[in-house]
Amino acid sequence: MEKHLTTDFTEACFLVDLSNVVRNQHLGEPGARSLRRLSLLVDAAKALARDPDVKLYLVADASLRRGGRREFTDPADIRLLGRWVDRGLVEELPDADPRLLELCAYTGIPVISGDRFRGHRDEHPWIQGNTDDFLEAVPASGRTVRLVPVDMGVARAVDMSRKHEEDVLKKMGLLDGRRTPRFDIVGRNWRCEERRCTLYDTRKGSAALLPRVVGGVPRCQNHGTALVDDGPRRATVQLKLLVEGELKGRFTLEDGTLVRVGRAPGEGGITLHGLVPDHLTGGLSRSHVELRVTGGIVHVSDHSTYGTQWRSGPGPWQPLGPAGRQYRGGDELQLTEGVVLSRSGRRFPTELAQDWQRRQPPPPEATAETRLY
Ligand SMILES: [Zn+2]
Structure with a gap:
């Protein structure tokens, strides 16, 4: 299974909401939590991508491992998961959701999850009405799993205007002066100045994480310090x-x-x-x-x-x-x-920028509004 796991977004074909898959009792077998569901998902991903070497980028909630030792059908699953986290094959965070959405927004890699992320639509308005970026694992014949595209629908409780959306993106540091998302981050290599930190290093590390942007500056997730631009990433x-x-x-x-x-x-x-x-x-x-x-x-x-x-x-x-x-x-x-x-x-970053334009939900007053930019 390890050969299908990566936290290098340049290799990944799908992002996986691991807790959501491991806990999905409709998949494969009974029991509260099972990694067997992940191997069924790998088979489904191979079939969909028509690639026997397909790579998945797993993001897990820390509670998956720490909170539920008695809930795993096979206790060996917890040890295996721990080894994957240690080897950088799984990105483990207090809350996986924001990271999955951030990675999807930046890289255009689709997310596999049963979650509709309704609580995140204020911060990620592109989820509204989205039919391209989310897939769900569903049971198929003979205890297999199939991946189907998800229509995320429009969560009506969220009332968005373009103004609100811009405020949010500005707050997250994701818009530059020209109101364009920072796709430049994806096109560069990054390095943490902490000498032994290889989280972002494409030469030393196996992971090469995509940095998070705080206050307009990409920062190391572990050390909080600003990352150093390490030259263009070969496109x-x-x-x-x-x-x-x-x-x-x-x-x-x-x-x-x-x-x-x-x-x-x-x-x-x-x-x-x-x-x-x-x-x-x-x-x-x-x-x-x-x-x-x-x-x-x-x-x-x-x-x-x-x-x-x-x-x-x-x-x-x-x-x-x-x-x-x-x-x-x-x-x-x-x-x-x-x-x-x-x-x-x-x-490519240029294509991601095109897609970002496409994803913009029309503002409610679009017909009457004179665009100033
Ligand atoms: Zn670091």
């Missing part, structure tokens, strides 16, 4: 090649590159010959699609003879065309029947 896009539903290859593209993908695209390209079985290569062109990564945006265009199909998530396939389009996290390209190129969910 990459991950692609997965799926042949007839099975993962056959992974590729990484760096920002500022142009890469062609096809049967034999030539130097610097991604060659699919040898990865795609002979009976499927007929529909593949030598150079099939072109991917251009510029300023944190990925653009894809069709260069093939027989055409390429594009879709976003579970949406319908649509022709890509030679002019192409933006290729976002979660999008898929069907090069030919049975050969799909998918982009893993991780997004």
Whole structure:
């Protein structure tokens, strides 16, 4: 199970509200608390991401371990959980909820939880009406677990105006002078000046936590001191090649590159010959699609003879065309029947900023209001 756990947000495919999953008695077996439910969740995450190496970022309430020794079906679970916390494979906090929401807001990684976070909508107005960022584990046939998207709905008790929302974001130090969230934090590496602290170190630590911003400054969670900017975090896009539903290859593209993908695209390209079985290569062109990564945006265009199909998530396939389009996290390209190129969910800071704009709930007086910014 350990190989599926990480607290490095650049690797994580899903954020998990661990206490919520471990305590969910609808999953797997009876008993108040069980880690067996997490292994069922890992299987569901593998299936949904179509990735046998899928990584989960677990956030746990401290009370899960300390408060409930008699509640675990298997007492060995508590020791295992303790080892994971010590090794930095689980982030344990007095209250997991604010951290899960903060990580989701910053990184765009979806949260797996049965919680609707109604008490947090004042601080995180983007949860209102959200249908993209939350998944719930539900029981499926044969004692398995399935992940389903959650419509968070609009909590009516919360009456928000844009003014109120801005006040809250300002208070949290998350808005800069131009009223843009601090996505710059995600694009940098950070280091704690405390010499033995490796919480944020991408070279020494296994964790590389995303810092919390206090008073506009990213700070160490353990030491409270300001973190030092340690240079840009290398921005990459991950692609997965799926042949007839099975993962056959992974590729990484760096920002500022142009890469062609096809049967034999030539130097610097991604060659699919040898990865795609002979009976499927007929529909593949030598150079099939072109991917251009510029300023944190990925653009894809069709260069093939027989055409390429594009879709976003579970949406319908649509022709890509030679002019192409933006290729976002979660999008898929069907090069030919049975050969799909998918982009893993991780997004660039530029894309996160775009998503943040999309998430803004319209202010109630939007129609009458003259926007001043
Ligand atoms: Zn520190």
